[in-house]
Amino acid sequence: MLQYPTSKPDYHVALSLSLVLLGFNGKNIEVLLAKSINPEYEGQLFLPSQNLLTNEDFTAVAANMFSRLFGYNPEVLEQLKAFGNVSRARGGRVVNIAHYALVKTSDFKAEEWSKHGMHWCNIEKVPELAFDHNDIINFARERWERRVRRRPVGFDMLPPEFTIGQLIKLYEKALNIKIDKRNFRKKVFKTKLLEELGRKADGKSFGQQKGSQLFSFNKKAYDKMKGSEYPFQF
Amino acid sequence: MLQYPTSKPDYHVALSLSLVLLGFNGKNIEVLLAKSINPEYEGQLFLPSQNLLTNEDFTAVAANMFSRLFGYNPEVLEQLKAFGNVSRARGGRVVNIAHYALVKTSDFKAEEWSKHGMHWCNIEKVPELAFDHNDIINFARERWERRVRRRPVGFDMLPPEFTIGQLIKLYEKALNIKIDKRNFRKKVFKTKLLEELGRKADGKSFGQQKGSQLFSFNKKAYDKMKGSEYPFQF
DNA sequence: TCAAAAGTGTTGGGGGTACACCCATGC
DNA sequence: GCATGGGTGTACCCCCAACACTTTTGA
The missing domain is CATH 3.90.79.10 (Nucleoside Triphosphate Pyrophosphohydrolase)
Incomplete structure (x- = not known):
């Protein structure tokens, strides 16, 4: 019944x-x-x-x-x-x-x-x-x-400071695709989710490359857009 | 532990x-x-x-x-x-x-x-x-x-023969948006998922409008594209 | 006769994709 | 010095959004 x-x-x-x-x-x-x-x-x-x-x-x-x-x-x-x-x-x-x-x-x-x-x-x-x-x-x-x-899963899976290279590798592994650096940068910078730290990686850990710019996620920007539409699509 | x-x-x-x-x-x-x-x-x-x-x-x-x-x-x-x-x-x-x-x-x-x-x-x-x-x-x-x-949820939620009007209403209710008829038609016809039946609705049931074209879903086309990317995004 | 829905094309702008070279670093 | 990754700009194309009128049908 x-x-x-x-x-x-x-x-x-x-x-x-x-x-x-x-x-x-x-x-x-x-x-x-x-x-x-x-x-x-x-x-x-x-x-x-x-x-x-x-x-x-x-x-x-x-x-x-x-x-x-x-x-x-x-x-x-x-x-x-x-x-x-x-x-x-x-x-x-x-x-x-x-x-x-x-x-x-x-x-x-x-x-x-x-x-x-x-x-x-x-x-x-x-x-x-x-x-x-x-x-x-x-x-x-x-x-x-x-x-x-x-969703920007990098928030959760990358260390607090990371390089664009790490972010690209994460998406490449996740989606099993090859990503174009230049196009990826344009797309991701448009979202305002990344904050440039003005410092450079010392090239130690987790796939960071020495000399490349460090970024962090801008949590405020992310929270503000929560609930509304996500501004990117891979 | x-x-x-x-x-x-x-x-x-x-x-x-x-x-x-x-x-x-x-x-x-x-x-x-x-x-x-x-x-x-x-x-x-x-x-x-x-x-x-x-x-x-x-x-x-x-x-x-x-x-x-x-x-x-x-x-x-x-x-x-x-x-x-x-x-x-x-x-x-x-x-x-x-x-x-x-x-x-x-x-x-x-x-x-x-x-x-x-x-x-x-x-x-x-x-x-x-x-x-x-x-x-x-x-x-x-x-x-x-x-x-x-996914084309209309496959499951619409009767086997339906009109474009029904399909639009379904999406409008689902996503709580207003849909432009002309753009919607272009988008959905491009997918080849709809099959034109060449008959017209008699205007009885489930929101069908008398005189409008009837369509059915093309299950073969749907199965073929399963697993690959879906060709539309609302 | 009036209201509601069907059906039909064009245009402009934005976003995506493709693409090549130089520089810095580590080995 | 060689290999690997960082960083940068442009051109084209496609897709999407905006938009108005005529016809049919039922009330």
Whole structure:
């Protein structure tokens, strides 16, 4: 029956929650994976995940996981969807409420977490993961590719100071296209989203090239245009 | 811990599933609602929903609900996300795996279902619904508005034969804009997605105007361009 | 007869794309 | 000195937006 509620709820399902954390290291799009230290699953690769207690909030748990990994609260953290069409675990049905966020890989607290088996993995080369975590990553990736076309994802994925070259590489990887430098500059400068810092990169990290101009995102300009139309389209 | 699985799953959650069915009646965007005939909830309005048994598949249940309401299997039926951050019912936690589909209102088996309290409701005028079903509709609507810009949703929401006027009204309602007839025609004819039927409307149903040309969607052309870029943007 | 919708072309401007060379840096 | 990336301007083309009148139909 499509009358709700008629049949009684069947309270025998468990919830888990996984995070797909997408970052950019200057060369490739990376996703954070965990290697199990639980002997029962020795060496198995997973997305960072946890089981939920019956009364735990999705958003709160996801934000908490994020902040333990990065040290601050996420700006954007979205639910992807619920995964769990198949029987996913032995003891009963577990439905995974998958979430994703865009992150700066440089902010990951690697010292603290690498000893727990957490590490970045090129999204092009993700090995077989436990349960349906490969499906979850693929789903996140598709959603992210759509998002890239409509939002300035560099806000979230690039370090606070970055070069145009990094930004171009990010879009090239994301959309799997070749970008014309000159046209890209015209387009992006027209948006007023970039702020020229008047300093030059020293050429160390995350694909920066020494000597090239540094920029930061102008958050005020971005907030002002939120809700209205986005001024570019790749 | 972010090692998965460490803590044990907590098997005390129930699942339900709601459908947001969006249609177009020639004037307005409509959503299908159910009025409870259960005395405990007398007169309460809901989305068409049902509780899931622990071993039931999301997709299978959603498709089955759809086909009972429309008499055939859905072409596009997507999960929105899992709703259930708050305690939603008295007996325990119920997580709603909400889905949505675009439908032809004319295909709804109204004779059969209206006596069960099912009816179309203008999406601009949805009253207060039970649980968080208003949130679910709003979420569906936002997703749909993005979809409208990128896919020819008329395929799913218009009757097999329709007029350009209907198509324009659909887009005007969806995007809340005024559309220029001439420019719209140029744009849409360039896509080759419409097939001219060489017949004229008799002016009865769903906003058709007598005397105007009838068109149908060219499914072959649509399938061929699937996966590649969509040739229009509203 | 009046109101509402169908149908039909042209023009101008803006934005996108294509394209080549010189300079700075690191190896 | 060689390879890699940074930085710069122009020309063309296409697409989009703006815009008005006549005809048909139903009320």
